[in-house]
Amino acid sequence: MTRRILVVHAHPDPTSFSHGLFDLVIRVCGEVGNEIRVHDLYESGFSPVVSANEWSLRGAAPSTKPHLASYFDDVAWCDTLVFVYPTWWSGQPAVLKAWIDRVLANGVAWNLDETTGQVMPTLRNVTRIVVVTTHGRSKSANLLCGRAGRTVVVRSIRRLCSWRCRTHWLALYSVDRSTRFERDRFKQRVERILRRIS
Amino acid sequence: MTALVVFTHPKPDRFARELLDVTVAGLSAAGHDVDVIDLYRDNFDAAMSPGEWRAYTTAEAPTSADQQAYARLLARAEVLAFVFPMWWSGPPSMLKGFFDRALVPGVAFRLADNGRVSPGLRHIRRVVVVTAAEPPGHFPQRSTRQLSHSFGRSLRRATGWRTRTLVCWAGPGETSNSEKRQRFLARTRDRLAGVR
Numbered sequence: 001m002t003r004r005i006l007v008v009h010a011h012p013d014p015t016s017f018s019h020g021l022f023d024l025v026i027r028v029c030g031e032v033g034n035e036i037r038v039h040d041l042y043e044s045g046f047s048p049v050v051s052a053n054e055w056s057l058r059g060a061a062p063s064t065k066p067h068l069a070s071y072f073d074d075v076a077w078c079d080t081l082v083f084v085y086p087t088w089w090s091g092q093p094a095v096l097k098a099w100i101d102r103v104l105a106n107g108v109a110w111n112l113d114e115t116t117g118q119v120m121p122t123l124r125n126v127t128r129i130v131v132v133t134t135h136g137r138s139k140s141a142n143l144l145c146g147r148a149g150r151t152v153v154v155r156s157i158r159r160l161c162s163w164r165c166r167t168h169w170l171a172l173y174s175v176d177r178s179t180r181f182e183r184d185r186f187k188q189r190v191e192r193i194l195r196r197i198s
Numbered sequence: 199m200t201a202l203v204v205f206t207h208p209k210p211d212r213f214a215r216e217l218l219d220v221t222v223a224g225l226s227a228a229g230h231d232v233d234v235i236d237l238y239r240d241n242f243d244a245a246m247s248p249g250e251w252r253a254y255t256t257a258e259a260p261t262s263a264d265q266q267a268y269a270r271l272l273a274r275a276e277v278l279a280f281v282f283p284m285w286w287s288g289p290p291s292m293l294k295g296f297f298d299r300a301l302v303p304g305v306a307f308r309l310a311d312n313g314r315v316s317p318g319l320r321h322i323r324r325v326v327v328v329t330a331a332e333p334p335g336h337f338p339q340r341s342t343r344q345l346s347h348s349f350g351r352s353l354r355r356a357t358g359w360r361t362r363t364l365v366c367w368a369g370p371g372e373t374s375n376s377e378k379r380q381r382f383l384a385r386t387r388d389r390l391a392g393v394r
Contacts, residue, residue: 012251048244049292050285055208090352091288094244094295101285117374137355146348148288156286 003034003128003198006078010041010085010096017175017183021132022084024187028194029082037074041095048098062107071103080128080197081161083153087135087171090142091149100152109160119160126161128197129153130168132190134175142173168193199394201230202275206237206282206293213330213379217368218281220383221328224390225277233271237292240264244295250302259304268300272319277393278357279326280349287345306356315355322357324393325350328386330368343367364393 007025011018022040029036039046057064062072075081085096092100106112110119131153135142154167170193172178172186203221207214222232237244242264246254253260260266272278282293289297303309307318327346343365350363366389372382 012246012248016251042245042248048295049238050208050290052209052238088246089294089297089301090348091294091297093246094291094298097286097288097294098244098291100288101291104286145352146344148345148348148352151345152286152288156288 002032003029003080004078005029005034005036005080005082005198006039006074007036007082007084008039008041008096008099009083010093010099012042016086018084018086018134021134021187021190024190025082025084025132025194028191029198032195032198034198037078039071039074039099041099046095046099047102048095050098050101054102059106059112062105065105068103068105071099072105072108075103075108075123076125079125080130081126081157082130082132084132086175087133087142087149090145090147092152097152100157104157104160121160123160124162127165128168129158129161129165130170130194130197132170133172135171135173136176137174139171139173168197199230199276200274201225201228201232201277201279201393202271203232203234203279203281204237204293204296205234206280206290206296208238208290208292213373214281214283216379216383217328217330217386220387221279221281221326221390224387225279225326225393227387227391228393230277230393233275235268235271235296237296242292242295242299244292244299246295246298250299254302257303257309260299260302265299265302265305268296269305272300272305272322275319276321277324277326278319278322278353279328279390281328284329284331284346289349301356317354317356317358319356320358322361325353325357325361325363326366326390326393327363328366328390330373331370343369364389366390 009022085092109123110121113120158167170190205218225232282289305318308316327349329346346365346367354361366386368382372378
């Protein structure tokens with residue numbers, strides 16, 4: 001089955017390991033005839049903050065934010081979300097957090113039920129979420145700190161998607177001290193999982 | 199004694215202002231001189247630039263003016279407080295940018311030659327998190343609350359293992375009901391007045 005894959009990437013340095021993972025994801029996903037769209041947030045100069053204007057429009061229709069229209073379209077189009085980023089301070093880099101804050105907006109990812117005040121998810125098209133990330137610290141240190149970035153994806157974003165959406169968390173821990181062998185093995189793992197789901 | 203309050207809100211409404219005011223009032227009552235950083239008013243650039251990333255990996259001290267100004271404020275703080283709304287069970291990207299860009303090697307921690315990390319902000323004895331679930335009732339609230347707790351834990355890399363964290367968390371009940379909100383604000387002020 002061919003999939004419609006949206007890859008979201010945030011890393012300032014195009015020569016970094018994280019960017020290498022991004023290139024790998026693009027290559028593997030493209031091989032088997034999937035459709036891919038890419039949001040390389042640093043390359044496109046995505047604004048890292050929710051502006052005061054956007055905040056006052058948080059309850060308004062997506063058409064009031066024409067500068068984000070192409071991002072909204074891609075999110076509504078895809079059936080697989082792939083995030084590739086380095087974990088900093090146990091969360092997403094600010095630019096990627098801004099993508100989550102700004103693009104997963106009212107009318108795109110959720111609607112508000114007027115009577116109950118609850119969020120009604122609208123990203124029913126998304127059935128897979130894949131996260132490819134690197135942690136500077138060990139897995140045990142991350143567990144101790146509560147894995148804040150993971151909570152944002154597997155609880156908050158997952159909740160907006162299809163009820164049968166599956167999440168795949170592919171993380172390389174202690175990347176600063178990792179050997180070349182470990183990094184290559186991680187790349188193979190990413191490749192294997194992506195082949196399996198696509 | 200000095201407390202540093204980092205405030206984040208794109209367009210502070212009445213409740214956001216009140217949260218900041220009770221935080222400042224509570225910490226003043228505890229005998230602190232309070233510095234306030236308003237990230238949106240400072241027009242802080244939340245995105246780490248490629249040059250800053252290279253400086254981070256080579257553990258050079260920060261060079262841009264805003265990083266240095268914040269580093270000076272951090273250097274004299276003994277209490278570090280964050281006031282912000284929770285979005286998608288995480289801090290707003292602006293505040294995340296403060297972590298990424300202001301808490302860098304040479305300020306928040308030092309890297310030794312053998313790769314070990316030692317805290318650079320040991321003088322910060324208390325971390326305070328004042329946050330409100332926003333918009334009310336939207337998201338899994340239990341994980342949101344856990345997250346505000348985990349905030350202080352990951353900061354211990356910068357502040358040392360003895361730093362204690364105080365979390366004042368307004369749930370959807372408090373944010374939507376004005377009577378509960380007033381009670382929450384009064385309780386927050388009292389709790390912060392005990393932060394020494």
